[in-house]
Amino acid sequence: MSIQNQQTKLNIGLFGFGVVGESLYKVLQSNSSLNAQISKVCIKHPEKKRNAPAELFTTNPEDILKDESINVVVELIDDSEAALHIVSTALSNKKAVVSANKKLIAEHQGSLLELQQIYNTPFLYESACCASIPVIRNLEEYYDNDLLQGINGIVNGSTNYILTRISEDGLDFAQALKLAQDEGFAESNPALDVEGKDAVNKLTILLTHAYGLVTHPETIVHTGIHKLHEEDAIYAKEKGYEIKLVAQAKKLEDGKIAAFVLPQFLKKDSQLYNVRNEYNGVIIESGLADKQFFYGKGAGGFPTASAVLSDLSALRYDYRYEYKKLRYQQPAELSNDFYLRVYVSFDALFQVPHEIFEHIDEWSSNNRRCSVVGIIHFSKLVNNDWWKQNNTSLLVLPEAIVPYTPKKSVQKERELVFA
Amino acid sequence: MSIQNQQTKLNIGLFGFGVVGESLYKVLQSNSSLNAQISKVCIKHPEKKRNAPAELFTTNPEDILKDESINVVVELIDDSEAALHIVSTALSNKKAVVSANKKLIAEHQGSLLELQQIYNTPFLYESACCASIPVIRNLEEYYDNDLLQGINGIVNGSTNYILTRISEDGLDFAQALKLAQDEGFAESNPALDVEGKDAVNKLTILLTHAYGLVTHPETIVHTGIHKLHEEDAIYAKEKGYEIKLVAQAKKLEDGKIAAFVLPQFLKKDSQLYNVRNEYNGVIIESGLADKQFFYGKGAGGFPTASAVLSDLSALRYDYRYEYKKLRYQQPAELSNDFYLRVYVSFDALFQVPHEIFEHIDEWSSNNRRCSVVGIIHFSKLVNNDWWKQNNTSLLVLPEAIVPYTPKKSVQKERELVFA
Numbered sequence: 122m123s124i125q126n127q128q129t130k131l132n133i134g135l136f137g138f139g140v141v142g143e144s145l146y147k148v149l150q151s152n153s154s155l156n157a158q159i160s161k162v163c164i165k166h167p168e169k170k171r172n173a174p175a176e177l178f179t180t181n182p183e184d185i186l187k188d189e190s191i192n193v194v195v196e197l198i199d200d201s202e203a204a205l206h207i208v209s210t211a212l213s214n215k216k217a218v219v220s221a222n223k224k225l226i227a228e229h230q231g232s233l234l235e236l237q238q239i240y241n242t243p244f245l246y247e248s249a250c251c252a253s254i255p256v257i258r259n260l261e262e263y264y265d266n267d268l269l270q271g272i273n274g275i276v277n278g279s280t281n282y283i284l285t286r287i288s289e290d291g292l293d294f295a296q297a298l299k300l301a302q303d304e305g306f307a308e309s310n311p312a313l314d315v316e317g318k319d320a321v322n323k324l325t326i327l328l329t330h331a332y333g334l335v336t337h338p339e340t341i342v343h344t345g346i347h348k349l350h351e352e353d354a355i356y357a358k359e360k361g362y363e364i365k366l367v368a369q370a371k372k373l374e375d376g377k378i379a380a381f382v383l384p385q386f387l388k389k390d391s392q393l394y395n396v397r398n399e400y401n402g403v404i405i406e407s408g409l410a411d412k413q414f415f416y417g418k419g420a421g422g423f424p425t426a427s428a429v430l431s432d433l434s435a436l437r438y439d440y441r442y443e444y445k446k447l448r449y450q451q452p453a454e455l456s457n458d459f460y461l462r463v464y465v466s467f468d469a470l471f472q473v474p475h476e477i478f479e480h481i482d483e484w485s486s487n488n489r490r491c492s493v494v495g496i497i498h499f500s501k502l503v504n505n506d507w508w509k510q511n512n513t514s515l516l517v518l519p520e521a522i523v524p525y526t527p528k529k530s531v532q533k534e535r536e537l538v539f540a
Numbered sequence: 541m542s543i544q545n546q547q548t549k550l551n552i553g554l555f556g557f558g559v560v561g562e563s564l565y566k567v568l569q570s571n572s573s574l575n576a577q578i579s580k581v582c583i584k585h586p587e588k589k590r591n592a593p594a595e596l597f598t599t600n601p602e603d604i605l606k607d608e609s610i611n612v613v614v615e616l617i618d619d620s621e622a623a624l625h626i627v628s629t630a631l632s633n634k635k636a637v638v639s640a641n642k643k644l645i646a647e648h649q650g651s652l653l654e655l656q657q658i659y660n661t662p663f664l665y666e667s668a669c670c671a672s673i674p675v676i677r678n679l680e681e682y683y684d685n686d687l688l689q690g691i692n693g694i695v696n697g698s699t700n701y702i703l704t705r706i707s708e709d710g711l712d713f714a715q716a717l718k719l720a721q722d723e724g725f726a727e728s729n730p731a732l733d734v735e736g737k738d739a740v741n742k743l744t745i746l747l748t749h750a751y752g753l754v755t756h757p758e759t760i761v762h763t764g765i766h767k768l769h770e771e772d773a774i775y776a777k778e779k780g781y782e783i784k785l786v787a788q789a790k791k792l793e794d795g796k797i798a799a800f801v802l803p804q805f806l807k808k809d810s811q812l813y814n815v816r817n818e819y820n821g822v823i824i825e826s827g828l829a830d831k832q833f834f835y836g837k838g839a840g841g842f843p844t845a846s847a848v849l850s851d852l853s854a855l856r857y858d859y860r861y862e863y864k865k866l867r868y869q870q871p872a873e874l875s876n877d878f879y880l881r882v883y884v885s886f887d888a889l890f891q892v893p894h895e896i897f898e899h900i901d902e903w904s905s906n907n908r909r910c911s912v913v914g915i916i917h918f919s920k921l922v923n924n925d926w927w928k929q930n931n932t933s934l935l936v937l938p939e940a941i942v943p944y945t946p947k948k949s950v951q952k953e954r955e956l957v958f959a
Binding site for chain 1 (some may be wrong): 563567572573574666671673674675677678681682683684685687714811814826827828829831832834835836837842843845846847849850854857859862864869882936
């Protein structure tokens with residue numbers, strides 16, 4: 122592809138014509154200054170009525186991928202396997218690609234990075250993380266040095282909408298999920314969202330741009346909000362906490378990276394505490410600048426289209442991710458060697474695996490639920506199923522990663538507590 | 541200057557060794573990966589004790605400006621006239637420049653833009669707006685299309701600290717100012733901050749990157765918080781408002797730009813409502829993405845040094861502002877043709893210039909103060925002194941810019957109200 126200067130016209134082949142695709146089409150039509158037009162749209166269901174001329178559409182991907190006049194492919198389809206074929210072929214044909222497909226990008230980062238390098242062709246995907254919030258671009262450009270200390274983000278709008286309804290309207294999980302689906306904030310199959318898969322995909326992408334750390338989402342400890350218990354919400358209310366699903370990454374003292382997606386109790390003093398409904402928010406902590414907070418709509422057709430549009434706009438000026446931290450610095454590694462302060466709740470006291478805990482801060486039990494707050498070594502969550510049982514919920518406390526030196530008397534302490 | 545790739549070492553000449561300069565020096569010393577070193581520091585007072593080797597310092601600017609081995613000048617001095625000479629000479633000598641000097645940049649944008657173009661040399665100044673918040677870079681890169689609807693920002697940390705103390709601790713203006721000075725959040729001569737000069741300088745810079753609109757700060761309607769009356773704070777409390785000094789820009793229907801810095805009553809639903817103490821916050825509104833919010837420390841040595849550092853880091857990769865909206869689009873113009881909903885308070889009823897108002901929503905009067913809320917045409921604030929009197933305070937309501945069609949019966953309405 123040859124987009125050398127601001128004069129270059131983008132001739133776009135679009136895959137998918139859902140809410141995002143159609144918004145994009147409309148905006149490009151009404152804003153000639155963007156110097157970009159969609160000349161072909163590949164769709165799966167030609168029988169559907171579309172708000173655009175019939176001659177724009179095709180069902181054959183080759184009509185875009187083999188058209189030499191098309192210099193940019195925008196990929197906005199649901200099917201991540203089909204998307205992989207489209208994106209790979211487009212890059213191989215030296216067409217710049219813009220995609221919103223977090224699952225595709227997170228799971229195939231290695232090969233997609235390679236293709237970008239081999240064919241020297243840009244691949245942009247700002248909309249894949251927090252939609253309208255330019256978090257990737259800022260990590261890539263503005264935080265392009267090694268002073269980045271950590272990222273804490275609410276990166277999934279559906280789960281945040283559900284948690285807000287539970288907290289504010291006192292709904293239970295099933296009711297809140299139903300409402301989220303009715304309002305269009307959750308898919309009919311919500312597993313990707315509520316089990317934390319979508320959030321961990323996004324964290325995987327952020328790790329690449331934050332620390333040059335390329336990994337597969339399945340290597341990162343994560344869960345969602347589907348196992349949260351009513352008593353957990355009551356505990357949160359009592360303590361003045363809000364429960365949020367938070368994706369976190371933190372540079373440890375040895376330079377390695379702690380990363381996970383877990384539900385978290387948040388105090389009022391956190392900027393994330395006030396992120397409500399379908400909104401997303403990301404706190405970026407750097408060595409000098411303290412904390413910065415980015416907030417905006419994290420889901421929905423228009424916010425996603427807006428990020429796609431900014432990527433297209435950037436292509437006019439020949440922008441590409443340089444993956445500086447990966448290419449020009451020593452990329453960081455994931456670590457399992459740190460301590461977390463967690464809250465775990467169970468159906469009954471005998472289920473508590475007290476040997477997991479280094480230290481118990483508090484525990485409580487009633488006829489409905491039993492909960493423990495204490496410190497565990499993070500390795501106890503890795504490749505370990507005790508906390509993945511259906512009747513067990515685990516949340517991190519407001520200060521999730523804590524300094525801790527193991528004590529010799531731990532065994533004794535445990536015995537006292539569970540005597 | 542020749543910074544062609546990521547390998548290029550930055551050899552820095554620094555002007556000023558205050559809190560920001562010293563922080564920067566320390567960070568660069570302890571982070572070799574940044575590939576940058578400060579090789580000379582020009583200071584005004586050689587007699588002061590410094591935490592750096594004596595041979596680093598000089599009092600002669602020429603030692604930096606004429607040293608061909610120095611490819612980057614970082615300008616961190618107070619005196620904006622001296623700074624203009626330093627920055628201009630450095631650019632003319634093809635040295636890249638990083639500056640934190642908002643007054644310099646706002647007042648001399650025209651000539652500084654020209655120098656950058658003539659000598660094809662980068663001039664970066666992220667730290668000049670909201671310190672650690674990367675607002676310029678995002679306006680320049682991420683919002684690089686013409687869909688940007690508006691900017692609303694708390695851009696001055698000192699005034700925000702003072703307003704927070706007034707609101708939360710019930711201090712009066714003089715007490716709060718004293719406290720801000722004691723805490724290091726306000727200068728010994730606070731006029732630049734409290735009279736809104738610093739905020740309007742920042743808005744001037746933002747307008748260039750948001751809309752390609754280059755203007756002088758004195759052409760923009762602005763005031764500060766120094767004339768706010770105790771009764772204004774009481775009114776805010778009664779209504780559940782917070783008073784903030786807000787810099788605003790909005791694209792009007794005709795494509796022209798409304799811009800001003802005025803104190804504003806804010807409701808809880810605004811992201812700016814919760815921006816407290818020395819923090820800054822900026823809401824960017826775009827056509828598709830709704831509102832995005834950026835938040836972080838807006839003042840202080842470390843946050844400022846962090847932004848300077850990001851600029852230096854960007855120079856390693858040959859980054860420069862392209863001023864795309866100025867160069868490749870039709871730059872926007874300022875407009876005075878719109879309506880504002882304002883609150884104005886006076887010492888006595890007879891002082892109210894009721895002929896200014898198009899429409900009166902409410903008015904009240906007691907033995908201490910008289911206030912009016914209503915709609916005025918913005919032109920009534922331009923080159924017009926009625927609201928600049930010492931005994932008059934003017935704030936905009938939460939929805940500042942309002943749609944309004946003048947009515948023929950206005951005169952009658954006024955007569956009724958002031959009968």
